[in-house]
Amino acid sequence: METIATRRSFIGGATALAAWPGSALADKPAAKKPAAESTSKPAAKPESPFAAWETPDGMATDAVMARRLYLDLAGRIPTKEEAQEYVLGHKEGRRRALVERLLASDDFADYWAMRFCDILRVKSEFPINLWPNAVYVYHDRVRRFLKQNEPWDAFGRALLTSQGSDFRDAEVNFFRATDRRTPEGWAEATAQTFLGIPPADLDSATRERFARHFANVKVKTTREWKEEIVFVDGKDSRGELCDHLFGERRAEVADALVRRVRGWIFGLGRAKPPKAAGDPTLRVKDVIRRIVLSDEYARGSVKGGFPARRIDAEVLDDMFCTLSGAVRNYQSPAPEPFTFLPPKRKTVAIEDGSISNGFLTLFGRPARDTGLDNERGEDVTAKQRLYLFNSGKLNKQIASMILPGGKEIGGKLNPLISLKFPQRIEEFYWRILSRPPMQRELGVMLAEHKRRKGKTWDLYRDLIWCLVNSKEFLFRI
Amino acid sequence: MKPAKSVVEIWLWGGPSQLETFDPKPNASRDYNGGLKAIPTNVPGMEIHEWWPELAKCADLYSVIRTMTHKHFGHESAAYLMQTGRMPGGGEVCPAIGAVISQAKKSEYKGDLPPYVILTAAKGRFSEVGFLGADAAPLVTGGQPNSPRFVVDGIVAPAGISHAASNVRFDMLAELDAWRPKEGSANAARAKEFDVAGVEARRIAEGDAAKVFDLSQESEETRNRYGRTNVGQSLLAARRLVEYGVPYVTFNHGGWDSHKRHFETMKKRSAETDQAVAAFLKDLKERGLLDSTIVWMGGEFGRTPKVGWDPPWNGGRNHFASCFSMLVAGGGFKGGCVVGKSDETASKPVERPVSPQDFLCSIYELCGIDPDGPLKNNKGKKLTVLPPQSEAGRLKEIYA
Numbered sequence: 001m002e003t004i005a006t007r008r009s010f011i012g013g014a015t016a017l018a019a020w021p022g023s024a025l026a027d028k029p030a031a032k033k034p035a036a037e038s039t040s041k042p043a044a045k046p047e048s049p050f051a052a053w054e055t056p057d058g059m060a061t062d063a064v065m066a067r068r069l070y071l072d073l074a075g076r077i078p079t080k081e082e083a084q085e086y087v088l089g090h091k092e093g094r095r096r097a098l099v100e101r102l103l104a105s106d107d108f109a110d111y112w113a114m115r116f117c118d119i120l121r122v123k124s125e126f127p128i129n130l131w132p133n134a135v136y137v138y139h140d141r142v143r144r145f146l147k148q149n150e151p152w153d154a155f156g157r158a159l160l161t162s163q164g165s166d167f168r169d170a171e172v173n174f175f176r177a178t179d180r181r182t183p184e185g186w187a188e189a190t191a192q193t194f195l196g197i198p199p200a201d202l203d204s205a206t207r208e209r210f211a212r213h214f215a216n217v218k219v220k221t222t223r224e225w226k227e228e229i230v231f232v233d234g235k236d237s238r239g240e241l242c243d244h245l246f247g248e249r250r251a252e253v254a255d256a257l258v259r260r261v262r263g264w265i266f267g268l269g270r271a272k273p274p275k276a277a278g279d280p281t282l283r284v285k286d287v288i289r290r291i292v293l294s295d296e297y298a299r300g301s302v303k304g305g306f307p308a309r310r311i312d313a314e315v316l317d318d319m320f321c322t323l324s325g326a327v328r329n330y331q332s333p334a335p336e337p338f339t340f341l342p343p344k345r346k347t348v349a350i351e352d353g354s355i356s357n358g359f360l361t362l363f364g365r366p367a368r369d370t371g372l373d374n375e376r377g378e379d380v381t382a383k384q385r386l387y388l389f390n391s392g393k394l395n396k397q398i399a400s401m402i403l404p405g406g407k408e409i410g411g412k413l414n415p416l417i418s419l420k421f422p423q424r425i426e427e428f429y430w431r432i433l434s435r436p437p438m439q440r441e442l443g444v445m446l447a448e449h450k451r452r453k454g455k456t457w458d459l460y461r462d463l464i465w466c467l468v469n470s471k472e473f474l475f476r477i
Numbered sequence: 478m479k480p481a482k483s484v485v486e487i488w489l490w491g492g493p494s495q496l497e498t499f500d501p502k503p504n505a506s507r508d509y510n511g512g513l514k515a516i517p518t519n520v521p522g523m524e525i526h527e528w529w530p531e532l533a534k535c536a537d538l539y540s541v542i543r544t545m546t547h548k549h550f551g552h553e554s555a556a557y558l559m560q561t562g563r564m565p566g567g568g569e570v571c572p573a574i575g576a577v578i579s580q581a582k583k584s585e586y587k588g589d590l591p592p593y594v595i596l597t598a599a600k601g602r603f604s605e606v607g608f609l610g611a612d613a614a615p616l617v618t619g620g621q622p623n624s625p626r627f628v629v630d631g632i633v634a635p636a637g638i639s640h641a642a643s644n645v646r647f648d649m650l651a652e653l654d655a656w657r658p659k660e661g662s663a664n665a666a667r668a669k670e671f672d673v674a675g676v677e678a679r680r681i682a683e684g685d686a687a688k689v690f691d692l693s694q695e696s697e698e699t700r701n702r703y704g705r706t707n708v709g710q711s712l713l714a715a716r717r718l719v720e721y722g723v724p725y726v727t728f729n730h731g732g733w734d735s736h737k738r739h740f741e742t743m744k745k746r747s748a749e750t751d752q753a754v755a756a757f758l759k760d761l762k763e764r765g766l767l768d769s770t771i772v773w774m775g776g777e778f779g780r781t782p783k784v785g786w787d788p789p790w791n792g793g794r795n796h797f798a799s800c801f802s803m804l805v806a807g808g809g810f811k812g813g814c815v816v817g818k819s820d821e822t823a824s825k826p827v828e829r830p831v832s833p834q835d836f837l838c839s840i841y842e843l844c845g846i847d848p849d850g851p852l853k854n855n856k857g858k859k860l861t862v863l864p865p866q867s868e869a870g871r872l873k874e875i876y877a
Contacts, residue, residue: 053656126553126603127565179566303659308667334602358599358619364611367604369570374856377611380671383591384611385678386631395635444652462646463653470654471671477656477664 047439053477054300062087063435064300064477065095069292070434071476072265073102075111075315075348076322080427083434099292103285106147110349112284113143114314115264118376119193120177123353123368125334127179131226132339132352134166134173139351141170152257152282153246156194160245161238163231165222172230179369181219183211189371194245196256198372213241246282254282260373261287267309268373301477308475310378313363317347320468323432324397325404330355362387380474388469398468401432402460421449421456425463432467478877479769480845481808483719484578486727487712487754487774490600491552491734492801494794495779497743499541499802500823501526502782509782509822511740511792520813528747531755537813538758538767539806540875544817544826545775547833550796552734553602555777560600561607562837562863569858572607574837575725577862580613580853581846582724589677589686590632591616594718596711596728608856615727622692622710629690632682640683647679689721690714702756709753716760719770733776737793739784758806771808771840775801782822800825803836809843811875835870838863842871 048056053064060068066086070078078086086094102108122139124132145155162171175181178189187210188199197206216234221227232238246253261284281287291297299306311319321328327343332355341350347360353368362384364377387394407414419427425445429437437445445463452459467473496502501515501524515524518536525533525541532539549555557565560573572580579593586592593615599605606613618629627633634643658664681687692700692710695717703709711728718726730750735742754774761767779801780794800819806812817829838848841862848863 049655049657126551126557127570301658301664302656303662305659305662305664308658308664310667354602358617361599361604362611362614367570369604370608374610375608379611380667380674381611381614382674382677382681383614383616383631385671385674386682389675389678390631390634390682392628392630392635395638440655441653444649448649458642462642462649465646466650466653469650470656471668472654472656474671475656475667 049440050300050302052435052438053472054302054304058300058302058304059298060300060304060306061435065298066098067434068297068476069095069098069102071311071315072292073099073111073288074105074107075114075312075318076107076346077319078434080430080434083430087435095298096293099289103289107348109143109147110346111315112146113139114348114350116142116146117351117353118366118368119260119371119373120174121353121368121371122173122177122351124332125354127369128177128353130173130177131166132335133226134176135352135354137167137170138173138177146284149283149285152194152284153242153250153253156246156253157239157242160190160242161236164229166228166230167224169230172228175217175219175230176228177371183214183217186214186217187211190241190245192371194253194256195249196259209244210241213237250282257282257284258287262291263373265291265309266307268376268378306477308471308477310364310380311474311476312348312376313360313365314347314350316363316474317359319473320394320397321347323404324400325406326397326400330357359387385469388474394468395465398461398464401428401464402457421454421459422446424456424460428460428463428467432464433470433472478809481771481843482582482769483723483766484575484725484771484773484808484840484844485715485719485757486575486725487772488600488727488729489733489750489774489776490556490729490731492555492776492778492780492796493733493746494735494739494743495543495800495802495819495823496782497526497528497740497747499525499804500543500800500819502821502823505782505822508784508786511784513740523813523815526747528744529751531751535755535759538762539772539804539812540810540814540816542803542805542816542831542836542872543800543819543823544828544830545779545801545803545833545836546826546830547778547798550778550798552777552796555796555798556600557603559775559777559833559836560605562834562866569860570604570607571860572609572613572852572854573605574840575615575727576606576609576613577852578841578844578846579615579725580609582844586722586724588722589681589684590689590718590721590723592723593725594618594723594727596714596726597622597707598729598731600729608858609854610856612855618690618714621707622714623705623707627690627692627710627714629687632687633690634682634687643683686721689717692717699760702760704749704752704756706749706753708749709756712753712757716757716764716766719761719766720764735780735793736795737789738791739780739794740792754804761807767807769808771810771843772806773803773840774805775803779823782824803831805840805872805875809877810839810872811877814875816872816875831872832866832870834863834866835872838866838870839872839876843876 053061055061063083066078066083070076086098117139121128122135124130124135159171159174162169164172166173166176175186178185184207187207188202190210191197191202191206192199216232218231218233220229222229301308328347330341330350332339356365366375403414403416405414422442422445426436429435448459496510502510503515514527516527516530516533517524518533520536523536547558549558554565561571563571575593583592595615595617597618597620599617605615620628658668692713695713700713703713708730715726715728732746761770778796778798781797785793800823817831818827820827841848846862849861852860852862
């Protein structure tokens with residue numbers, strides 16, 4: 001049984017309340033001083049029911065901002081330590097610093113390569129049929145474009161003017177990654193990729209104009225199994241197409257890029273139209289930086305109107321695996337010989353759209369058949385919630401989240417074991433939701449603890465089940 | 478005639494041999510028939526392969542088509558064509574017949590389970606819902622129907638969580654899931670979508686729906702009749718799903734891609750499938766469900782008529798789409814008929830070729846869905862259910 005004293009010292013101490021006074025605005029110069037920052041003694045005031053997520057003036061809390069940035073830029077949630085560093089650490093300039101750190105990380109390149117490989121249809125099997133070797137070199141090339149912040153037009157030019165072998169000259173896979181390998185098909189792929197115009201909406205003049213430049217592009221096989229050579233038989237005018245696209249139509253290309261990135265950050269179909277692009281940048285990291293450092297991005301999601309986005313299937317899988325220490329088991333029986341991915345490979349980093357499983361399909365991973373943005377599902381369905389409520393696999397993972405890594409880690413007792421109720425509750429909140437519990441939430445848990453006569457294992461299991469079944473977990477808020 | 482209420486698809490992934498199923502050629506040479514025979518059925522003049530003795534006893538319940546034909550010899554392209562009636566390509570991935578029919582019949586179906594259920598694994602390798610997206614996605618059961626407890630992940634509660642314990646969790650969740658956006662905002666709509674999905678999910682998990690998968694409610698005699706195999710118990714589960722009212726049930730039954738040692742594989746596969754399908758059809762008939770349920774069985778293509786006896790095939794058959802067989806029963810299809818005639822080695826249709834479109838079109842028509850009508854979708858696509866085709870090909874000769 002916990003004594004009142006223990007409870008008071010817990011709530012009053014550690015991090016539980018220290019977190020809420022700060023807001024995302026705390027990073028900004030003192031000109032707009034947020035009301036919340038002046039709250040000197042939070043314990044004296046009744047806790048707002050939204051204290052964990054939003055400051056009284058409608059801005060995201062620090063904890064929400066940290067989680068948001070990790071999810072949007074790195075495709076993962078922060079570890080407990082990373083979240084605490086942001087929430088409890090030095091305030092000055094931390095948002096900008098975190099953005100820069102994340103943009104430079106491998107996690108950024110993995111996550112955003114997944115996005116770009118969706119629209120470039122990077123998959124080995126039907127109906128795109130790139131074949132695994134080509135998938136790996138193409139994915140690697142896309143990842144490099146993002147990691148090095150290569151301009152979108154330079155990358156586009158490299159794709160559109162490429163020639164050579166699909167296994168060695170990664171860019172030629174642009175011409176292979178479509179189910180219509182014809183000048184018209186390539187014209188449509190070009191318009192869709194760089195102007196954001198789906199084939200159904202493409203005007204025939206543009207289609208014909210683009211297609212003319214692809215008239216001499218040919219694909220031939222070699223004696224190497226599934227190797228194909230993309231080459232130009234005759235005059236190659238694809239450079240002129242690039243001059244047109246990235247010259248005369250540069251503003252449109254920049255606009256399409258910004259729209260796409262905004263859609264990925266704010267949620268597909270839910271992003272407001274972009275403001276007039278003043279200085280069109282064609283570097284993805286610059287576009288992202290501008291968005292995530294804006295005031296708009298710092299707003300809260302309760303009253304502040306910041307759009308919530310359903311977590312991507314791959315990111316969700318990684319969240320479950322990381323929190324529970326579960327191993328992944330991705331493999332593909334086709335084509336032979338079978339492909340087995342290393343168990344520690346993040347799901348976000350899976351190169352091949354053909355390697356999937358029921359979980360990923362259920363949560364809307366795109367098949368990469370068309371490259372259209374709406375191929376990715378962001379809905380919440382009853383079938384998904386059934387999985388979250390009841391899945392045997394997830395229930396095993398939840399049990400592992402109580403003590404990730406097991407009782408012993410590297411021959412030493414898992415330090416979590418010595419952490420007792422209710423500190424353990426706080427630990428779960430930090431790990432799973434990247435924040436400390438609110439007083440109200442602790443109150444619920446204290447009551448449950450009492451009702452269960454101090455038995456903790458089931459209590460922890462049920463708490464974790466509740467946390468992973470909450471909106472706050474399933475949405476990037 | 479009343480349209481069929483449900484469809485059960487028994488998908489023989491990999492391409493089963495036409496010669497060792499419904500188009501045996503006992504008079505051809507051993508290089509074609511492997512030295513195997515045909516057997517008579519209970520319908521005079523109708524013969525099937527000797528490895529299907531149980532189906533031979535109830536041929537009045539189903540008809541066979543011996544002249545299915547198309548031009549795609551790769552699994553994915555052929556499966557796509559057989560499932561959607563369209564050629565791959567065109568920048569669009571269209572939904573398979575299961576997704577189309579279940580979506581069309583969704584409004585008249587009152588059950589809690591999704592209108593499209595797949596036993597036990599998805600086809601994989603191509604998306605069955607195509608552009609229709611998550612909302613049309615089938616419930617894929619997973620699990621082992623022949624194990625002591627058929628655990629359908631997500632629907633049947635995991636071991637160790639009692640009903641009472643589950644209720645406690647939901648009460649806790651109601652208190653802890655407190656992120657509640659401002660009324661009328663876009664986020665509030667998302668939160669509502671989440672909550673509504675949750676209510677529906679809980680109703681499925683706690684209502685009668687989960688009991689459909691409890692095969693222990695069937696008598697031992699019934700379970701044995703279907704065969705104590707995953708094939709048999711999957712079809713028993715399919716029957717329970719039809720009784721429950723699910724409009725489209727697919728049983729994906731793989732393992733027919735017998736390039737090597739074809740005869741060994743085929744003999745084993747045929748035995749368990751023969752028992753299960755015969756029991757299934759008779760059970761539907763006895764329960765008065767066959768008239769309202771279409772059953773169709775087949776794969777994406779057949780197999781090369783000439784056997785490859787040499788290594789590495791050692792008696793194998795490869796992919797072959799020019800001429801292959803299908804079984805149809807119930808829901809407005811007559812039994813005891815043979816459609817089409819192939820040549821002396823089952824290599825090409827001689828009379829009455831049937832295209833994938835002709836075939837699918839007939840199923841749609843008997844389900845009361847106009848094949849030339851719009852393909853309902855919320856993606857703004859203007860497509861018809863099937864591409865335009867001639868009415869002449871429809872299987873009207875076996876409409877009841």
